[in-house]
Amino acid sequence: MTTTEGLNGIGAGAGGGRAAAGEEVTLFVARRVDPGFEEAFEGWARGILAAAADHPGNLGTGLLRPAGSEDPWHLLLHFRDAAAFADWQASPARAACFARADGHHVEVARRELHGMEGWFATTSVGARRKPPARWKMMVASTVAIAPLTVTANLVLTPHLSGLPVVARTLLMAPVISALMTYLALPAVTRLLRRWLFPS
Structure with a gap:
C-alpha cells in the first residue's frame, strides 16, 4: 500500500454502518512509519491535521504517538456530520497533504465511528481498546445526563418560565450539552472505566 492510499475513501470502516443524518463522524487511522522517519512523519501528520x-x-483532531517502537501512530479526525467528513475527503487541501507524503508510512488500520461511539473511542484508542458496546454507552450517557437535566430543571427553569418553550429549550440545550461534554461524561467515563473497558 502506498502512502497516498491512507485516509482515502468515504465508506464505513471497521466501525460499521453509515452515519445517520446529522450524526457526528470520528475517523481513526493507524499508520506504520519506517524506522528513522518518525520526525518527518510527525511533521506531515501535524500538517494534515492542521x-x-x-x-x-471539523470538531477536532488528534495525534497519538506509538506505545512501542513497532506500534503504529494514530490520527484522529472528528467531523460534525457525514457531509462535512465527505467534503474533507474530497478537498484540495487534503489532496495537497498527500501529494507531499514521502512514502515512508502506510495505513495499517482504520475505524469510522458515528455519534457517541466516537467520543468513547477517544478514551479507548490510546490504550488499544475497542469502544464499549452501544448499550454500555447508552447507560453511561444516561448516568451523565440525568443529573444535569434534573439540576437544569430545578435551577434554570424557574428563571426561564416566562419564555416560550422553544426559546427556553434553545437556552438550556447548549448549557446541558457543554456540561455533558466537558464535565459529566468525562467524570462518568472515569468512574465506570473498568465496566466500560474490561480487561
Missing part, C-alpha cells in the same frame, strides 16, 4: 482542523465542519 488542514483538517481548518476545514468547515
Whole structure:
C-alpha cells in the first residue's frame, strides 16, 4: 500500500454502518512509519491535521504517538456530520497533504465511528481498546445526563418560565450539552472505566 492510499475513501470502516443524518463522524487511522522517519512523519501528520482542523465542519483532531517502537501512530479526525467528513475527503487541501507524503508510512488500520461511539473511542484508542458496546454507552450517557437535566430543571427553569418553550429549550440545550461534554461524561467515563473497558 502506498502512502497516498491512507485516509482515502468515504465508506464505513471497521466501525460499521453509515452515519445517520446529522450524526457526528470520528475517523481513526493507524499508520506504520519506517524506522528513522518518525520526525518527518510527525511533521506531515501535524500538517494534515492542521488542514483538517481548518476545514468547515471539523470538531477536532488528534495525534497519538506509538506505545512501542513497532506500534503504529494514530490520527484522529472528528467531523460534525457525514457531509462535512465527505467534503474533507474530497478537498484540495487534503489532496495537497498527500501529494507531499514521502512514502515512508502506510495505513495499517482504520475505524469510522458515528455519534457517541466516537467520543468513547477517544478514551479507548490510546490504550488499544475497542469502544464499549452501544448499550454500555447508552447507560453511561444516561448516568451523565440525568443529573444535569434534573439540576437544569430545578435551577434554570424557574428563571426561564416566562419564555416560550422553544426559546427556553434553545437556552438550556447548549448549557446541558457543554456540561455533558466537558464535565459529566468525562467524570462518568472515569468512574465506570473498568465496566466500560474490561480487561
